[in-house]
Amino acid sequence: xxxxxxxxxxxxxxxxxxxxxxxxxxxxxxxxxxxxxxxxxxxxxxxxxxxxxxxxxxxxxxxxxxxxxxxxxxxxxxxxxxxxxxxxxxxxxxxxxxxxxxxxxxxxxxxxxxxxxxxxxxxxxxxxxxxxxxxxxxxxxxxxxxxxxxxxxxxxxxxxxxxxxxxxxxxxxxxxxxxxxxxxxxxxxxxxxxxxxxxxxxxxxxxxxxxxxxxxxxxxxxxxxxxxxxxxxxxxxxxxxxxxxxxxxxxxxxxxxxxxxxxxxxxxxxxxxxxxxxxxxxxxxxxxxxxxxxxxxxxxxxxxxxxxxxx
Amino acid sequence: xxxxxxxxxxxxxxxxxxxxxxxxxxxxxxxxxxxxxxxxxxxxxxxxxxxxxxxxxxxxxxxxxxxxxxxxxxxxxxxxxxxxxxxxxxxxxxxxxxxxxxxxxxxxxxxxxxxxxxxxxxxxxxxxxxxxxxxxxxxxxxxxxxxxxxxxxxxxxxxxxxxxxxxxxxxxxxxxxxxxxxxxxxxxxxxxxxxxxxxxxxxxxxxxxxxxxxxxxxxxxxxxxxxxxxxxxxxxxxxxxxxxxxxxxxxxxxxxxxxxxxxxxxxxxxxxxxxxxxxxx
Numbered sequence: 101x102x103x104x105x106x107x108x109x110x111x112x113x114x115x116x117x118x119x120x121x122x123x124x125x126x127x128x129x130x131x132x133x134x135x136x137x138x139x140x141x142x143x144x145x146x147x148x149x150x151x152x153x154x155x156x157x158x159x160x161x162x163x164x165x166x167x168x169x170x171x172x173x174x175x176x177x178x179x180x181x182x183x184x185x186x187x188x189x190x191x192x193x194x195x196x197x198x199x200x201x202x203x204x205x206x207x208x209x210x211x212x213x214x215x216x217x218x219x220x221x222x223x224x225x226x227x228x229x230x231x232x233x234x235x236x237x238x239x240x241x242x243x244x245x246x247x248x249x250x251x252x253x254x255x256x257x258x259x260x261x262x263x264x265x266x267x268x269x270x271x272x273x274x275x276x277x278x279x280x281x282x283x284x285x286x287x288x289x290x291x292x293x294x295x296x297x298x299x300x301x302x303x304x305x306x307x308x309x310x311x312x313x314x315x316x317x318x319x320x321x322x323x324x325x326x327x328x329x330x331x332x333x334x335x336x337x338x339x340x341x342x343x344x345x346x347x348x349x350x351x352x353x354x355x356x357x358x359x360x361x362x363x364x365x366x367x368x369x370x371x372x373x374x375x376x377x378x379x380x381x382x383x384x385x386x387x388x389x390x391x392x393x394x395x396x397x398x399x400x401x402x403x404x405x406x407x408x409x410x411x
Numbered sequence: 412x413x414x415x416x417x418x419x420x421x422x423x424x425x426x427x428x429x430x431x432x433x434x435x436x437x438x439x440x441x442x443x444x445x446x447x448x449x450x451x452x453x454x455x456x457x458x459x460x461x462x463x464x465x466x467x468x469x470x471x472x473x474x475x476x477x478x479x480x481x482x483x484x485x486x487x488x489x490x491x492x493x494x495x496x497x498x499x500x501x502x503x504x505x506x507x508x509x510x511x512x513x514x515x516x517x518x519x520x521x522x523x524x525x526x527x528x529x530x531x532x533x534x535x536x537x538x539x540x541x542x543x544x545x546x547x548x549x550x551x552x553x554x555x556x557x558x559x560x561x562x563x564x565x566x567x568x569x570x571x572x573x574x575x576x577x578x579x580x581x582x583x584x585x586x587x588x589x590x591x592x593x594x595x596x597x598x599x600x601x602x603x604x605x606x607x608x609x610x611x612x613x614x615x616x617x618x619x620x621x622x623x624x625x626x627x628x629x630x631x632x633x634x635x636x637x638x639x640x641x642x643x644x645x646x647x648x649x650x651x652x653x654x655x656x657x658x659x660x661x662x663x664x665x666x667x668x669x670x671x672x673x674x675x676x677x678x679x680x681x682x683x684x685x686x687x688x689x690x691x692x
Binding site: 113115116118119120122123124126127129130131132133134135137138141197198201202204206207208209213214215216217218219220222223224225226227228230231232234235240241242245276279284285287288291307308329333337339340343344360363367368377380381384385387388391392395 | 420423424425428429431432435436438439440442443445446457458461501504505506508509511512513516518524527528530531533534535536537538539540541542543545546561562564565566568569572596597598601621624625627628631632643646647650657660661664667668671672675676679683686687
């Protein structure tokens with residue numbers, strides 16, 4: 101025991117407990133306990149009398165194979181991966197481009213751009229979802245008008261209402277909103293690169309293009325990993341945008357259904373279907389495993405190899 | 412090879428970044444500006460000339476009257492304000508206390524407790540919603556702001572503790588030792604340290620506050636009653652009912668947006684400095 105090892109016997113360190121207990125208590129009660137309890141619930145199901153009884157992995161088996169659940173589960177999971185891939189390959193490269201341009205010397209109005217570009221990220225997803233719904237609505241005709249002004253009116257479609265395009269449209273709306281996060285993280289990483297390094301390259305006659313790919317990008321690789329994992333966790337936790345624009349049923353015909361909306365419908369119920377809490381807990385547990393897999397892959401597959409890069 | 416002084420070299424190096432940044436800024440802002448601008452116009456002008464700012468002829472506050480007559484937006488604001496400020500206060504108070512203990516004292520299990528408290532940074536609290544709902548029902552807190560406050564406090568604590576801990580480590584040891592020799596109690600020393608990490612506290616505050624104000628999930632599940640509606644949830648409900656009343660829709664969107672926009676513009680310097688602090692350190 102630490103406190104007994106000193107020459108003089110110190111009094112019992114009550115203050116340490118006083119400092120630690122409030123935060124640990126609230127966090128444990130409302131975050132860790134519900135998480136563990138949800139995992140426990142996923143192994144239970146109500147029997148004929150409505151009493152929850154232990155059923156082992158039956159819920160998981162049903163979720164993955166019983167058509168009553170599996171069709172929606174695999175659908176939501178697939179859609180969620182598309183949702184994530186669009187963020188990964190549109191949002192993050194675009195964010196990187198903006199950050200690279202912002203971090204250059206001699207960019208006029210740098211601070212103003214930085215502030216304005218981050219603005220949509222601060223707003224509620226509910227508001228953003230509605231605004232884009234209005235803009236894409238054929239009734240108001242903003243999007244249609246913009247397209248006809250450049251002669252593309254024949255390509256306008258009510259994208260949010262079509263099964264083939266709704267998920268892509270929603271992913272792009274979400275990209276538009278959250279691009280500020282990768283932009284800021286890349287920007288911060290680039291500011292951290294020593295000036296001398298870049299200066300030396302310029303003196304040697306390198307163009308900004310070369311400086312970016314040969315110096316800046318390799319040095320910010322650790323941030324690429326952080327951005328990827330944040331995008332992954334955020335996307336598998338998404339719900340608000342789909343619920344706001346397409347409703348709990350994630351229409352048209354479940355084409356925009358992702359894990360968050362599926363989880364909500366099953367555990368909370370909607371319209372005439374009653375909520376099924378144990379099945380909801382099973383879906384949440386699956387979401388937990390998916391997120392955990394991503395985080396572990398990042399920690400052991402990416403971050404570990406990155407440490408060799410750090411100066 | 413391009414020559415460094417050539418016109419195209421200069422154009423590529425100086426003008427192209429400027430054009431791309433300006434172009435994307437317009438893409439980022441036009442939906443917001445379009446909404447705010449049209450919320451002050453008559454229904455006819457919203458449809459006939461959506462791109463024009465309101466003029467004397469087309470100016471109308473009709474939408475705002477509808478919003479305040481048909482909903483209790485002012486109470487939604489009050490609810491959001493209470494929930495956000497109280498959870499913010501609890502996160503900052505209990506979070507900085509825990510961060511202080513973790514960074515200052517050596518005790519068995521220190522590292523382990525730090526890791527335990529950091530788990531919530533990566534694991535979204537929504538995963539535990541089924542049990543959170545049961546817990547809130549058992550505690551008799553359903554449809555109360557207290558339920559939201561407690562959940563948001565738990566949600567904000569991991570990041571707050573993690574970041575504050577890093578900053579508190581940087582406070583010089585001698586300062587605390589000197590105070591101890593003078594006979595100051597540990598609580599007093601904690602009170603002395605707090606003002607020294609003020610910039611970190613401000614940054615963390617903005618970061619934990621925004622998701623709380625903007626959240627739809629927990630109000631929808633834990634406090635859907637009329638008396639406890641927050642702005643985000645209230646706006647979502649109102650918008651659902653008044654889809655066809657464009658004036659009201661645009662006005663309520665503007666009302667829900669403006670407080671955050673003002674706050675953001677006031678604190679953007681602080682916030683961005685906070686994000687980039689790690690790099691400039």
